[in-house]
Every structure is written in C-alpha cells, then in structure tokens.
Amino acid sequence: MFTDSGWVDALLTSAKLAVIVTVLSVVLxxxxSLALVRGKFKGRSAAQAFFLTPMVLPVVxxxxxLYAFSLRVGLNGTTTGFVIGHLIIALPFSIISISNSLASFDTALEDAALICGASPLEVKLRVTLPAIHLGIFAAAIFSFLASWDEVVVSxxxxxxTLQTLPVRIWSTLRQDLTPVVAAASSLLVALTTFLMLAAAVLRRPRSVK
Structure with missing residues (x-):
C-alpha cells in the first residue's frame, strides 16, 4: 500500500480533509451551539432542525x-468541494456534542467571571471552553470520523486526480481484487477503533482520591 503513490495520495487526501473538516466543524x-442553547430568538427550533437535517436525510x-450544486459552481473534484460536502455531514455531530455540554454547564461560572472583570470573549475562552472540553473533544472525534470514513458523498x-481512501477502496474493488484493499480497510477500521477507544477513556469519570 505504501509503495503505491496512488494509495498514498488517497490516504493523505483523506487525512488532510478530515483535519480541515474537524477544525471547521468544531468552530462552527x-x-x-451557543446560539441554539443560549439564544432567545424566534425560529430557534427550526434552526436546530435545519442543522440536524443531514443526519436524517438519506446520504444518497x-x-x-451536492454533486449538482458543485457542478454549477465548479467545485466538483476540488478540495473545497470535498470540505463543504464532508462539513455538512460532520457539523450535526459537532452541534449535538457541544450543545449537550453547554446545556449541562452552570452559567453562574460565566456570570462570576464577568463580575470579576473578564470580558465576554475572555469568559468564553477561559471559562466556557475549558468547562465543556469533553464535548468539544467528542465533537472533534466524531467530525474527524465522519470525514475519514465518508464514501458516498466522496x-x-x-x-x-483527487480521491479519498474510501473512494480508492471502492473503485479498486470494482476493477480488481488485491490484498492492498484489505490493508487499506484495516487502516480505516484501526484508526476508527483507536479514536473511539480514546474518546471512551477520556470521558470515563475519574475517581476522587
């Protein structure tokens, strides 16, 4: 697998896309989540349903x-097009994870920081983000895996000239049977398993001594 430039390029493309999508998904x-959990505006439920639509919409x-849209604007077969497609799929996972953390977070800590002279930005960076770090970590894990394993949109x-590792596996299976497919599939499963185990370990409650 690692001696074939086509497989290596596909692997690097998947990794690059997954990292970019993870960063954008967590930030957005x-x-x-701040708007949906803390906001007081009309249509909040409709906005939440809109953000979560990709989870219930058939991926095909x-x-x-997305294919029709990308053809119209010239994004088909580009990194930007891939990022947009994967981000639409990953964003609902990020919103759910972070929203759950924000909903269980005691806002009195933010009020105390404001009273002590912190600016709203400092409160978000030094109080809110550290308090919901597990939700953010879960959002990053699921966003990365949503992009890393995505095949239909890809x-x-x-x-x-631009293929992800799952697409490379799919196209190779259609053309020829080679042991490299098993190796690439094992790599996908291994990384997914490792990240899920890491998330489970970090979210496990620690005993207080």
Missing part, C-alpha cells in the same frame, strides 16, 4: 444534491 459547531439524496465529489 461551537458558535451554532444529499450526495446527489464518490460523487471525487475526480481521477
């Missing part, structure tokens, strides 16, 4: 819609 998810329908967005 945090901002959206979403992929076809098939529609890919081009002969």
């Amino acid at each position: 998810g945090f901002l959206a 329908v979403l992929a076809v819609a 098939i529609f967005m890919s081009s002969p």
Whole structure:
C-alpha cells in the first residue's frame, strides 16, 4: 500500500480533509451551539432542525444534491468541494456534542467571571471552553470520523486526480481484487477503533482520591 503513490495520495487526501473538516466543524459547531442553547430568538427550533437535517436525510439524496450544486459552481473534484460536502455531514455531530455540554454547564461560572472583570470573549475562552472540553473533544472525534470514513458523498465529489481512501477502496474493488484493499480497510477500521477507544477513556469519570 505504501509503495503505491496512488494509495498514498488517497490516504493523505483523506487525512488532510478530515483535519480541515474537524477544525471547521468544531468552530462552527461551537458558535451554532451557543446560539441554539443560549439564544432567545424566534425560529430557534427550526434552526436546530435545519442543522440536524443531514443526519436524517438519506446520504444518497444529499450526495446527489451536492454533486449538482458543485457542478454549477465548479467545485466538483476540488478540495473545497470535498470540505463543504464532508462539513455538512460532520457539523450535526459537532452541534449535538457541544450543545449537550453547554446545556449541562452552570452559567453562574460565566456570570462570576464577568463580575470579576473578564470580558465576554475572555469568559468564553477561559471559562466556557475549558468547562465543556469533553464535548468539544467528542465533537472533534466524531467530525474527524465522519470525514475519514465518508464514501458516498466522496464518490460523487471525487475526480481521477483527487480521491479519498474510501473512494480508492471502492473503485479498486470494482476493477480488481488485491490484498492492498484489505490493508487499506484495516487502516480505516484501526484508526476508527483507536479514536473511539480514546474518546471512551477520556470521558470515563475519574475517581476522587
């Protein structure tokens, strides 16, 4: 696998996309969660349903819609198109994780920081973010895996020169049977398992001595 430039390029593409999508998903998810949990505006329930729509919408329908849109604006087969497609899928996971953490967070700590002279930005950076770090970590894990393992949207967005690892596996299975597919599949499963175990360990309650 690592001696074939095509497989290596696909692996690096998947890793790069997953990292970019993770960062954008966590940042946008945090901002959206603040609005959905703390905001007092009309249509909040509708906005929340809109953000979570990709989780209930059939992925094939979403992929076809993204494909048609990307063709119109010239993003098909580009890194930007991949990022947009993967971000739409990953963002609901981020919003759910961060919103749950914000909903259980005691806002009295933020009020105390404001009374002590902290600015609203300092409160968010030095009080809110550390308090909900587990939710943010979970959002990052699920966002990374949503991009890393995504195949249906990636098939529609890919081009002969830009493919992710799942797309490379899928196209190789259609053309030829090779042991490299087993190696690449094992790599996908291994990284997914490792990240899920890491998330489980970090979220495990620690005993107080």
